[in-house]
Each structure stands twice: as structure tokens, then as C-alpha cells.
Amino acid sequence: MTLTPEEKNGVYKAIRNRRDIRTFRSDPVAPELLRKLLEAAHNGPSVGFMQPWNFILIEEAELKRELAQAVDKERRALAIHYEGTGRETKFLELKIAGILEAPVTICVTCDPTRGGDHVLGRNSIPETDLMSVSCAIQNMWLAAYAEGLAMGWVSFYKKRDIQRLLAIPPHIDPVALLSIGYTDDYPDRPLLEIHDWERRRALDPLIFKERWGQSWTTMPEEEA
Ligand SMILES: Cc1cc2nc3c(=O)[nH]c(=O)nc-3n(C[C@H](O)[C@H](O)[C@H](O)COP(=O)(O)O)c2cc1C
Numbered sequence: 001m002t003l004t005p006e007e008k009n010g011v012y013k014a015i016r017n018r019r020d021i022r023t024f025r026s027d028p029v030a031p032e033l034l035r036k037l038l039e040a041a042h043n044g045p046s047v048g049f050m051q052p053w054n055f056i057l058i059e060e061a062e063l064k065r066e067l068a069q070a071v072d073k074e075r076r077a078l079a080i081h082y083e084g085t086g087r088e089t090k091f092l093e094l095k096i097a098g099i100l101e102a103p104v105t106i107c108v109t110c111d112p113t114r115g116g117d118h119v120l121g122r123n124s125i126p127e128t129d130l131m132s133v134s135c136a137i138q139n140m141w142l143a144a145y146a147e148g149l150a151m152g153w154v155s156f157y158k159k160r161d162i163q164r165l166l167a168i169p170p171h172i173d174p175v176a177l178l179s180i181g182y183t184d185d186y187p188d189r190p191l192l193e194i195h196d197w198e199r200r201r202a203l204d205p206l207i208f209k210e211r212w213g214q215s216w217t218t219m220p221e222e223e224a
Contacts, residue, residue, distance in 0.1 A: 014145045020191060021150035024101040024181035033147055034104065037180070040143035041108070044136035047128035048120030053136050056107040056166055063165065067177065068099040070161040071154055078156065087197075094195060098152045102179035105154075107166055108137055110173040133175045140178065150183035 003011065038055055046052060058064060075096055082088040099105050110133045112126070122128050137153065144151040154177040162174040192198045209216035 010146075014142045017188075018141050018145045019150075019187055021152045021179070021183050021186065022095040022098045022191060023185045024098050024103070024150060024152075024179060024183050026101065026103060027182055028103045029149060029180055029182070033149065034106075034180070036147065037140045037143050037149070038106075040139040041136040044132065044139045046132035046135070047122045048115060050115035050119045050122065050129065050132065052110045052112065052114045052129045053133050054109045054111065054172070056109070056168075058105040058107065058166070059103065064099055064105060066165050067105065067157075067162070068097060070157050070165065071097045071099060071177075073161075074156040074158060090195070090197065094192075094197065096156055097154050098179040098181075099154060099177065102152070102181040104180050106140075106178045106180060107162065107168075107174055108133060108176045108178060109168060110175050111171070112173065113171060130173070130175060137176055137178065144180065148182070150179075150181055150186065152179040153177075154179060 034057065041053065041055070042051070044053075058067070075092075079088055079092050082091045110129050112129050114129075115122075119129075141151050141153075157174075157177065159174055162168065162177070163170065163172070166174065168174055187194055190198075190200065193200065204217045205215070207216045208214050
């Protein structure tokens with residue numbers, strides 16, 4: 001069960017260096033590699049082991065164009081929220097989807113009915129099905145990094161648009177559109193940080209001890 005030091009470093013390296021990517025080359029991704037990413041996803045944890053996911057692989061140019069249109073429509077609608085804040089132009093300039101560029105897009109869905117009425121552990125917190133799908137997606141993201149592939153998570157869309165375009169039944173939730181491909185432009189920091197939109201917060205103030213709001217810190221000046 002233990003990792004060699006090299007393997008351990010590899011895990012942390014992937015976690016640290018995995019990035020959300022928007023710019024892709026057009027060269028295709030081998031089906032065997034896609035399969036590996038999907039196996040990584042399928043090995044994710046899930047509440048009551050319900051495995052609520054499905055994966056729709058999209059490579060057809062026309063379909064990708066329609067998906068990209070749905071995303072762009074939402075991006076323009078969202079821009080209204082930044083009107084007058086000084087961030088509107090920056091938001092519209094941010095590249096938020098690589099769907100047209102990436103050779104493949106994967107729609108990851110969640111079936112809340114899988115496993116029947118009483119999925120172990122899901123009665124108390126129903127959204128644990130979505131949490132499970134998120135864990136699967138993170139596994140894919142890390143596997144993509146390990147394989148030298150780039151992945152971008154697109155969530156700017158109306159779910160009904162995506163259900164219509166991909167013929168997804170009404171009770172199935174299209175959780176994510178993932179752009180997958182190769183890139184020549186792998187940033188060393190989050191793109192939103194590079195574009196001065198948001199920065200990674202300091203970790204220590206986010207960690208509490210015993211009660212909400214009671215600081216836990218490893219910073220020397222706070223130590224007794
Ligand atoms: C649930 C979720 C939804 C996201 N949706 C979008 C999106 O619609 N468009 C986008 O540009 N990035 C999206 N992202 C990517 C984030 O912007 C990105 O993860 C964040 O800026 C941190 O950068 P990093 O992933 O490179 O560390 C999403 C990420 C998550 C986890």
C-alpha cells in the first residue's frame with residue numbers, strides 16, 4: 001500500500017501542477033488514453049458506491065460548435081453581473097471555453113436515481129451524488145496531467161441547452177463539459193491568477209481549531 005518516495009512526489013506534483021486549460025492543439029487523443037482517463041474517473045469514490053456517472057464523448061465538429069454557442073450565450077449573459085464593476089471587460093476577454101479547439105469534449109453526467117431509493121449515506125445529504133461525480137472528475141484531471149494531456153472544466157451553460165444538444169434525459173444532470181487535448185501553453189499558475197482575476201488565498205486563515213473562527217496556525221509569530 002505504501003508508495004516509493006518517487007511515487008509519492010509524483011502524486012503531490014500532479015496535485016500541485018494540474019491546471020485548468022483553455023488552449024488546445026488540434027491533434028487527436030488516442031482512444032486508449034481517453035479510456036485511461038475514464039478508468040481513473042470510474043475509480044473515484046462515490047456515496048454508497050452508487051457510481052452515478054456516465055460519460056458522453058463528443059468529437060463531431062458540428063456538435064462541438066453548438067455546445068460552444070451554448071457556452072458563449074451564457075458567458076455573455078453572465079457578463080451583465082460585472083457591468084459597472086470595472087471587471088466587465090476583463091471577464092469578456094477571459095477565455096472560458098476551449099470546446100472548439102479541443103479535439104474531444106467529455107460530458108460527465110450524474111444520475112440521481114442510480115442505486116434506487118435508498119443509497120447508503122445519501123438520505124441525509126442528497127447532493128452527495130454530485131460530490132461523487134466531482135471526485136471522479138478530479139481523478140480524470142490528475143490522470144490527464146500524468147498522461148501529458150490538458151483538461152478544462154466548462155460549467156458556463158444552461159443545463160437544458162446541454163440536455164437538448166446531447167439528448168440527455170430530463171432526470172440526468174449534465175454536471176460538466178471537459179475539454180481534453182494537448183496544449184503548447186501549459187501555465188505554471190491558475191489562468192485566473194495570471195489574468196489578475198483572483199489569487200490563491202493564504203491557507204492558514206482558512207484553518208480553524210476546535211470551533212469555527214478559532215485560528216489554527218503554523219505561523220511562527222502565533223506559536224506560544
Ligand atoms: C466546478 C468547476 C467549474 C468550473 N467551471 C469553469 C468554467 O466554466 N470556465 C472556466 O474558465 N473555468 C472553469 N473552472 C476552472 C476554474 O476556473 C479553475 O479551476 C480555477 O481558476 C483554478 O485554476 P486551476 O484549476 O488551474 O488550479 C471550473 C472549475 C471547477 C472546479
